[in-house]
Amino acid sequence: MNVGIVSYGAYIPRYRIRVEEIAKVWGANANSIIDGLMVFEKSVPDLDEDTITIAVEAARYAINRANINPEKIGAVYTGSESHPYAVKPSRTVIAEAIGATPDLTVADFEFACKAGTAAIQTCMGMVETGMIELGMAIGSDVSQGAPGDALEYTAAAGGVAYIIGKKDQVANIESTYSYTTDTPDFWRREGMPYPEHGGRFTGEPGYFKHVSSAAEGLMKRMGTKPSDYNYAIFHQPNGKFPTRVAKMLGFTSEQIKPGLVVPRLGNTYSGSCMMGLAATLDIAKAGDRIFMTSFGSGAGSDAFSFTVTDRIDEIRNRAPGVETLLANPIYINYATYARHKGKIKL
Amino acid sequence: MSVPRFWRRIKNLYNLIGTHCEKCGGFFYPPRNMCPKCRRNGIVNPFKFKGAGVVVTYTIVHTAAKDYAKLTPYILAIIKLDEGPSLTSQVICDHSQIHIGMRVKSAFRKLGEESDKGMIYYGTKFVPMEEKA
Amino acid sequence: MRDVAIIGVGCTEFGELWDKSFRELFVEAGVSAIEDANVQGGKIDALYVGNMSGGRFIEQEHLGALIADYSGLASLNVPSTRVEAACASGGLALRQGILAVASGYHDIVVAGGAEKMTDVGVETTTDALAAAADREWEGIMGATFPGLYAMIAKLHMHKYGTTQEQLAAVAVKNHHNGTMNPKAQFQNEISIETVINSLMVADPLRVFDCSPITDGASAVVIAPAEIAKKYCDTPIYVKASAQASGTISLHDRPDITTVDATVAAAKWAYKMAKLKPNDIGFAEVHDCFTIAEICAIEDLGFVKKGEGGPATESGMTAIGGKIPINPSGGLKACGHPVGATGVKQAVEITLQLRGEAGKRQINGAEIGLTHNVGGSGGTAVVHIFGREK
Numbered sequence: 001m002n003v004g005i006v007s008y009g010a011y012i013p014r015y016r017i018r019v020e021e022i023a024k025v026w027g028a029n030a031n032s033i034i035d036g037l038m039v040f041e042k043s044v045p046d047l048d049e050d051t052i053t054i055a056v057e058a059a060r061y062a063i064n065r066a067n068i069n070p071e072k073i074g075a076v077y078t079g080s081e082s083h084p085y086a087v088k089p090s091r092t093v094i095a096e097a098i099g100a101t102p103d104l105t106v107a108d109f110e111f112a113c114k115a116g117t118a119a120i121q122t123c124m125g126m127v128e129t130g131m132i133e134l135g136m137a138i139g140s141d142v143s144q145g146a147p148g149d150a151l152e153y154t155a156a157a158g159g160v161a162y163i164i165g166k167k168d169q170v171a172n173i174e175s176t177y178s179y180t181t182d183t184p185d186f187w188r189r190e191g192m193p194y195p196e197h198g199g200r201f202t203g204e205p206g207y208f209k210h211v212s213s214a215a216e217g218l219m220k221r222m223g224t225k226p227s228d229y230n231y232a233i234f235h236q237p238n239g240k241f242p243t244r245v246a247k248m249l250g251f252t253s254e255q256i257k258p259g260l261v262v263p264r265l266g267n268t269y270s271g272s273c274m275m276g277l278a279a280t281l282d283i284a285k286a287g288d289r290i291f292m293t294s295f296g297s298g299a300g301s302d303a304f305s306f307t308v309t310d311r312i313d314e315i316r317n318r319a320p321g322v323e324t325l326l327a328n329p330i331y332i333n334y335a336t337y338a339r340h341k342g343k344i345k346l
Numbered sequence: 347m348s349v350p351r352f353w354r355r356i357k358n359l360y361n362l363i364g365t366h367c368e369k370c371g372g373f374f375y376p377p378r379n380m381c382p383k384c385r386r387n388g389i390v391n392p393f394k395f396k397g398a399g400v401v402v403t404y405t406i407v408h409t410a411a412k413d414y415a416k417l418t419p420y421i422l423a424i425i426k427l428d429e430g431p432s433l434t435s436q437v438i439c440d441h442s443q444i445h446i447g448m449r450v451k452s453a454f455r456k457l458g459e460e461s462d463k464g465m466i467y468y469g470t471k472f473v474p475m476e477e478k479a
Numbered sequence: 480m481r482d483v484a485i486i487g488v489g490c491t492e493f494g495e496l497w498d499k500s501f502r503e504l505f506v507e508a509g510v511s512a513i514e515d516a517n518v519q520g521g522k523i524d525a526l527y528v529g530n531m532s533g534g535r536f537i538e539q540e541h542l543g544a545l546i547a548d549y550s551g552l553a554s555l556n557v558p559s560t561r562v563e564a565a566c567a568s569g570g571l572a573l574r575q576g577i578l579a580v581a582s583g584y585h586d587i588v589v590a591g592g593a594e595k596m597t598d599v600g601v602e603t604t605t606d607a608l609a610a611a612a613d614r615e616w617e618g619i620m621g622a623t624f625p626g627l628y629a630m631i632a633k634l635h636m637h638k639y640g641t642t643q644e645q646l647a648a649v650a651v652k653n654h655h656n657g658t659m660n661p662k663a664q665f666q667n668e669i670s671i672e673t674v675i676n677s678l679m680v681a682d683p684l685r686v687f688d689c690s691p692i693t694d695g696a697s698a699v700v701i702a703p704a705e706i707a708k709k710y711c712d713t714p715i716y717v718k719a720s721a722q723a724s725g726t727i728s729l730h731d732r733p734d735i736t737t738v739d740a741t742v743a744a745a746k747w748a749y750k751m752a753k754l755k756p757n758d759i760g761f762a763e764v765h766d767c768f769t770i771a772e773i774c775a776i777e778d779l780g781f782v783k784k785g786e787g788g789p790a791t792e793s794g795m796t797a798i799g800g801k802i803p804i805n806p807s808g809g810l811k812a813c814g815h816p817v818g819a820t821g822v823k824q825a826v827e828i829t830l831q832l833r834g835e836a837g838k839r840q841i842n843g844a845e846i847g848l849t850h851n852v853g854g855s856g857g858t859a860v861v862h863i864f865g866r867e868k
Binding site: 347351352355359376402403404405406407408409410411412414415417420422423424425431432433434435436446457458467469471 | 602605606609613614615616617618619620621622623625626629630631632633634637678679680681682683684728729730731735
Binding site: 053057085 | 416417438471
């Protein structure tokens, strides 16, 4: 394809809570949770951060990293399941804050954890057809987990922005393929503060079925195999699922290692595998091939195949990498976490 | 704040757009539509500030007005932007870290909201220059 | 322009006056001032009412008419004007009254101020007071009034080495003076330890560094100097009335530790009165926060910039010191019903100059100064009064 990633930017709030701290509150065994999820800690937004502020920080890094003229961005699409407004676009705030208004189109996307990759595909189509020169696709979340629920150990905060275009690509998008069915494994009804999930049902018929079908479907279409890729990223609701699906598909643990950010970050939902891709681009070399498959409950997966260009070295260090963003966390206790997440009603 | 009152200032609050007098070279943030020096002879146009500056003075607010009580204790500061003008904003950093003379740069944050049902206000706060939070 | 004198003063008690309404407070202060001046109501030519935020505190505007009506002056159609400059509303109402008489436009004028602050919750009060700062560029960023003054204090400490204890010394002194003022909201002694161990409001200012929320009213009767003796034995003459503006926002101030409006108003007042800071015997200054008194005595020229802290600590500003400051207890101990404060300062000066200040009487007081500030320094009003013209 003629389109690719022109720039990218990530943002992670500085606060973290450890799994032990959450487990202590609910009288759960932290070690078995860590073993089961392969997650040690998760990011927590500051009191004045939300999906929009996180998306703006990521978007500004993406713009700065490649010296993009924001007026050339013709579309901003953001995937999130924690848009601060149920009705009123988040993206207008972002578009305004990056100086891209008024000559552009914006919309909020929602598809559980894969709305961000859906936004990439939408931008690809618009760039490819010449409707726009540059499109920005963002995955950003301050995801919710009910107190005491299994999701509380992983539901994290973070965002990633990708600028999609034809010129000056840092990674060409060779192809993309999606696999979608109506599989209600996880949802949140209008007006409800926390999502509901189908427990183990979210695993086999949800995650594994869709991720593997999309991944296999794309490789079949392209005639590629796991060993053709230097790196692979799969949606990371926890550490275990992507590790297992990688193995099922024939990818090695070395291939997924750079992009497996979930153990120290948690699940950033719409930002999840896009954060893994950013972490991988942070270390990739020209010519490297990267495979990525997202997953959104409900359910669907978007698979992508990328080839890194030599421009990556030129722009990489102009914005903080994922490792930098993960460094120097501030650890908080459950009470502070509850306050940050608005779980204490004033 | 009301919705129109906030909306009118969105470009200023989000992107630190103030004004600049072409005549005397003065920079204004918060924006002024009349140059206090040249007054009617001034030529005042919008100007986007870079967002880098220094903490002139600060306090840690423990008792806040209703809309800000959720954030307490928070750091309130006067920041002198590199281009010249000073403004009032919050600095997001460890309370032991804040000091007069600290270099800071802009960050995008929620300023407040009008209850759970109301409008959310976004705008510019500041973080330490060396490690952008 | 003709010379002007204060011929009567009145003041309610200051405090949380749950059983008194705004209009009752004003009428009480007004009536006692008129009685003190021995003036018949029918002689009053005009009323000036200082008030900051009737709209927020009691949801009542049009306070001039309300006061004229409830003072029994509506039937005489006496003109009544509400004056607003945040916490300097009282000082400004006084100045409007003085100007009206000095100009020859009116002869007998009542200038008063009142604020009823306890009919609403403390959050509404805080928010209403924050409206004295720039709502669009300070308020929306989370600035509170204590927060703004705390930033002044922080920089003052940084530049001049002013200490927590020196700030506290202002509160301790003013509480001591308050013990001798039967109308003061706080009439109890406090110690330095009380202040520095009290709850933090905005670092470095603690609860005891802040003036309280107060209900109260004050009034003075103003007359041309040439007829003043007709009404009272000891008229107190207005030697100077000066008002100056500064930037509304603290961040736009050329020097954050200097209220330049105070410096300008003081300069003009001294010139008008042909006096120097050294000639002032005592003063009532705007100590909405302890740091505000320290800045005030510097900006009024009583001490050099940066020396306000040590001067206070040394006892220079106590009753019996070189220049007693806030013998009434100031805003800190006497209380701070914002619209009334500027007038109450003139009431205190009058009582002192007449020798009627009771236990807190300053011996040999000849010339007194009042200093009233609006917001963080957007408005400053300085008056100088004397026993002689």
